[in-house]
Amino acid sequence: MKIAMTGGTGFIGQAFLSAWSRQAPPSEVRLVSRHPPRAPLPSFARWYPGNVTDRGSLAPVFDGVDMVLHLTGILAETKSQSYEAIHVDGTRNVLDASKAGRVSRIIYLSAIGASRTARSRYHRTKAEAEDLLKNSGMDVTIFRPSVVFGKDDKFLNLFAGMGKTLHVLPLIGDGQSRVHPVWVNDLVESVLESMKQPETVGRTYQMGGCRIYTYHELMETLKRSLHFRAIVLPQPETLLRVVAGMQEALLPVPFLTREMVTMALEDNVADPNDLVVSFGKSPYPVEAYLEGEFSSKKE
Structure with missing residues (x-):
């Protein structure tokens, strides 16, 4: 299996690479992010410069992959990065590039509290990104961690x-x-399990x-x-x-x-806590x- 991962050089992306290194990894993992990784990558992974705000930088990375792990998100806005640009427009670009590359499935890392009626724009834009994915016609699984x-x-x-x-x-x-x-490893292991379970397509999981x-x-x-x-x-x-x-x-x-x-x-708060209810884990x-x-x- 070939996987592309947005935001793959970040904290959670690196946890995925570590988890794959401890088990049978995919044949290829393509990391796309603005900044190169700070640590050497395992042999199955390769970094590609790109940005979710630039669809053209995503298209060649997504071409020929089986699945996209969409991890990119920002907690704090800056003068050059808004929630709308990263969460909404970025997800739209991920979708367009995935369809062009004939990607079969997307797994999206959202957040607990994502809602169109939330007080914070962070959570409202996360919900808007979720809706784009749910209405895309693609096989999508969404994880909402605390x-x-x-x-x-x-x-x-x-x-x-x-x-x-x-x-x-x-x-x-x-x-x-x-x-x-x-714990990041509990979250990552659950996502990896979901990749092997067709019944998780179309589901949204809250993770506490x-x-x-x-x-x-x-x-x-x-x-x-x-x-x-x-x-x-x-x-x-x-x-x-x-x-x-x-x-x-x-x-x-x-x-x-x-x-x-x-x-x-x-x-x-995750209610229900799908880490336990759906994936049967004892949280660390x-x-x-x-x-x-x-x-x-x-x-």
């Missing part, structure tokens, strides 16, 4: 670094919104982890598991929106955006990861 953690993630690594160096773990609002962190936390509980778990002292500090929503607006105006890549504030105030706990693999790599 926050994904694992090696090189931008979530636990970020907060662990802040807690250890600044001794402060800031919360957006009162920290009572809920999140359902899922072992436990639902409030953000406040998750920060306390981080402190306890990694053995550092830090103040968990709730921040007023109004203040954070002002700070985020200033960053959007002044920084090329803002650390915090107003959309991110909106998303952090909403629950992000955040605590086990923090006290094991995460701590080992920091030593």
